[in-house]
Amino acid sequence: MPVWKRNLIVCWFGMFVTGLGMSQIAPILPLYIKQLGVDNAESVAQLSGIAFGITFIISAFFSPIWGKAADVYGRKPMLLRASLGMAVVIGCMGFAHHVSVLIALRLLQGVITGYGTACTTLIATQTDHEHAGFALGTLSTANIAGSLLGPMLGGVIAENMGLQNSFFFTGIMMLIAFMTTLLFVKESFVREHKKTLSMKEVWSLIPEKSLTVVLFVTFFVLTVALYSIEPVITVYITQLSGPSSHIAMLAGLTFSASGLANILAAPRLGKLSDKIGAQKVMLVSLFAAGILFIPQAFVHHPWQLMVLRFLFGLTAGGLVPSVNILIKKITPSRLTGRVFGFNMSAGYLGVFGGAVLGGQVAAWFSIRDVFWITGALLLLNAVWVYLKVYKTMNHVSTATDAQS
Known part of the structure; x- marks a missing residue:
């Protein structure tokens, strides 16, 4: 099997799990916040909005930073960093005892994001021109599929196994993504410039x-x-x-x-x-x-x-x-x-x-x-x-x- 195809399969699974982890919290977040001791309905709604939205806002800020790190240190290290980091952080959400801890972990989840950026960069740079469209098109379905199944899966697990187990399940899946990335993703990375470029230099x-x-x-x-x-x-x-x-x-x-x-x-x-x-x-x-x-x-x-x-x-x-x-x-x-x-x-x-x-x-x-x-x-x-x-x-x- 060509290297780009094997990398595509591993990255697809990792981005699928990432989408799962980013979205599975949506239907259970208000219930979990209530379980953590917030009884007022207005406070639950307000805190749910903060906890849900903060991950995406912080991710938007840090995504270019991790993209820069991928260009400097390679794409595979960024895949390993993001998958292991999310495995730990999302798993820890199941142990939260106060809503402030949950929001802090959601913020940290936004900070350590970057799996999707590294995956897209890896596949884009390793796939030949003839197959680039197919590879990037296939990869784009992974996050969408995870985002679709996440809310449903999170709700099913929470209803049958408890709210905390939704976080533990996603953490285990991210750990599997880390292991498959470590074992099966191949990258021959050569840094073209030793000097780290500033944002202005990159734009120029x-x-x-x-x-x-x-x-x-x-x-x-x-x-x-x-x-x-x-x-x-x-x-x-x-x-x-x-x-x-x-x-x-x-x-x-x-x-x-x-x-x-x-x-x-x-x-x-x-x-x-x-x-x-x-x-x-x-x-x-x-x-x-x-x-x-x-x-x-x-x-x-x-x-x-x-x-x-x-x-x-x-x-x-x-x-x-x-x-x-x-x-x-x-x-x-x-x-x-x-x-x-x-x-x-x-x-x-x-x-x-x-x-x-x-x-x-x-x-x-x-x-x-x-x-x-x-x-x-x-x-x-x-x-x-x-x-x-x-x-x-x-x-x-x-x-x-x-x-x-």
């Missing part, structure tokens, strides 16, 4: 600055779109279905529909990007995603919303691989880790921003307006991508073909 060495910024914003907008309905989906399903004992199940299925479609489509659209160009797949996917968001404001039954969310997920599956492929293409290899670190920060901020956007728009206007505004963001982003990415990359491809 990026050849396509405006293009890079557009890609960061696109990844942010995509993540916002994926998570903007999370805070309102249960209420929206209740409005669509009326009194029902299956609201939670319907909401879970609806939210998961886009993720399932993303998992199915991402490797295939990544492979298509290798053939026709990532900028073409990205542009079509963005326009289709924006258009598909708007009808979700007009549905009258939950199954209609599920179908539209599934179709949206198919289009979203072409975006993450395309962004990663283009970042790899325009970034010097010695800066890949840092640039992917910034891109991952955009994703973490998108998760937080999407949840805030959905909640605030629903509170100030209506739930249906969440879909209008999110769709408009995607379509505006598509126009920007057409002007700044599509035309630029097509011009580069034409010039390259003319020279050959």
